[in-house]
Amino acid sequence: MIALAVVPVVLATLLIGARGVAAMRTTSDFLVASRRISPAFNAAAVSGEYLSAASFLGIAGLVVKGGVGALWYPVGFTAGYLLMLTLVAAPMRRTGALTVPDFAEARLASPVLRKLCALVVLVIGYLYLVPQFTAAGQVLTLVGGVPYWVGVVVAGVVVSVTLALGGMRAATYVQAFQFALKLVLFAVPALWLLLAVGPEVRHQAVHPVEFTRFTAPTAVDFTLDTRFELTEPVTVRIDGGGAVPLEPGPHTAEGGARWEFPAGAAVPRIDGAAVPGSATWQRPLLDAGSAGHPLLGTWSVLMATALGTMGLPHVLVRFHTSPDGRAARRTAAITVALLGAFYLFPAVYGLLGAVLLPQLYLSGATDTVVVALPLRVDPGWPGDLFTALLTAGAFAAFLATSLGMLLAVSGAVSHDLVPAGLRRLRLTPLAAAAVAVLLALPGARLDVGALVTSAFAVAASTFCPLLVLGIWWRRLTARGALVGMVVGLVSSAGVMAAGLVAGLEPGIPALLLAQPALWSVPLAFVTMIAVSLRGNPPSGAASAMLRLHLDESAPAAPRP
């Protein structure tokens, strides 16, 4: 069953990847596929690369867990390409730089800044890669009953072999194919689900009722140690053992345990989580952790996701496969439309999941809601078939994103941290993938959506100000960029880590620590500007900046 779903995706990825091997010659070939790719094709590749497990599985899961407001995430993900089109795409392509570290050096001629950029690529890369591998493991565990590590290792092997064989040329074919695949594998099951659930469930999906009582005997597989509050006495069976009577009050379920609740029992309450169907759940704003500040929470996520997109290293490098700045800009515009088409569907899975599988809110396995829905709706062969299709799509999502991100990470290591030629570059993805697998192995219980969003916050606080000011402001100095990036890195990655350790009570301080983008991005911008104004830009900085705005249709000047 699982083999049926995953093997074709893996084979197709490898075959299409192998097509790219023929033409490998120079480092530039490897990284940017010799720049011969049309805007529409490239936009499909950008979208294919961008639509990760967080989009395919995570958003629907967040809707079940957090409410309708989670639908703001894809809005930010898509708005990022509007910003890219407006501010970055064409000038960035004209720099000729292959990566952000290249851009930093070409624009500001500072080797130190280049190394810092490479370091930030590593931070963003692993914040993004680890949850992809984790999600691969989780879905295969759910659907196939294979051990978690099998899924993680399979994903790591396929991705790194494809990269080592074909590089970006392969990745561009693979990614464009992956976008078509993902759109079909996401849209068709969604339409089938909408038809198959019948009018009553469709009505419940848009008239949600708070999940207060189990309507049928329900088994809850807790993924994490979970503290909850019982409002009335209930008798449960734990891990298939005898009946255990429980008093009202706080209880803790161990991670990995299976609790069976009888029909009619009151649903336990979890602190800080919105119960599916409740009034807060229905509000279309993002009240992270029920902190009571939905407007701030929504704006913060929008800021991180929209501004972070332009700083994602695997997306930026993709624009260099366009022949020129104009084509890069068109690529960004087409991408907005393609992403919009895909993001019509997470809401379907999320709303149906909240009606049909609300117990996922207890178990914490909300990331599996997309894959779990078909069998819940139809236990027969159609359910099996659509589960297989969605598993294939989810696996395609891990592969696509991981391919691009591994390339960016390998590029940062072998180009910027340790310079080397093509031979080393081909081997680096293997090492980079191995590290991601090792980091993901103990991470079976990570929240995919949360980690990916933190990668966006880091990108928004570091690369976004560097690129925007570097492209549009001639007075930017290397020192200003350096200090601003360090401040951005500390106030995003550092503060989120500190917030995790500190574990504050829900409220504005906790919100600002967990979602720092709302203040860390402006802080990075202001620092960069203030420090730059105290120094003098190097001679030729103005011309280095203006060069990025000289369009391709300009008449070629005679050269001596």
Add this chain to the structure above:
Amino acid sequence: MTGRPGGKQPRRVAVTSPQTRVALGGRRGPPVRAPRLTPDELARAERVRAVQLRRAVTALLAGGAFLVGLPLLLQLVPALDDVRLFDVPVSWLAVAVLPWPVLTALAWWQLRRAERAEAEEDRP
């Protein structure tokens, strides 16, 4: 699997733009200097940048107003939760459906204006 059947492929050489050579210069060997822009090119780049910056700011203001304003509207007018279109609360449609056509239209509009800014340069 290895290129065109039968035919010998011409030897491939690295073709890099001056910009790319500059960008890659730091990697191996001494830094490469970009060829200087001619005064004509500098003047053109300066004009194009000014127009593009103005248009970019308008596009950013439009997009920003949408992304800041829509959550604000949903927060201030909770009654939108009770208005239904096709039996779906309007406030849900505002998040789940409305952003896609709006963002696509904004992207299309900005793309046209950015390309026109460059085309206008070529006309006397």
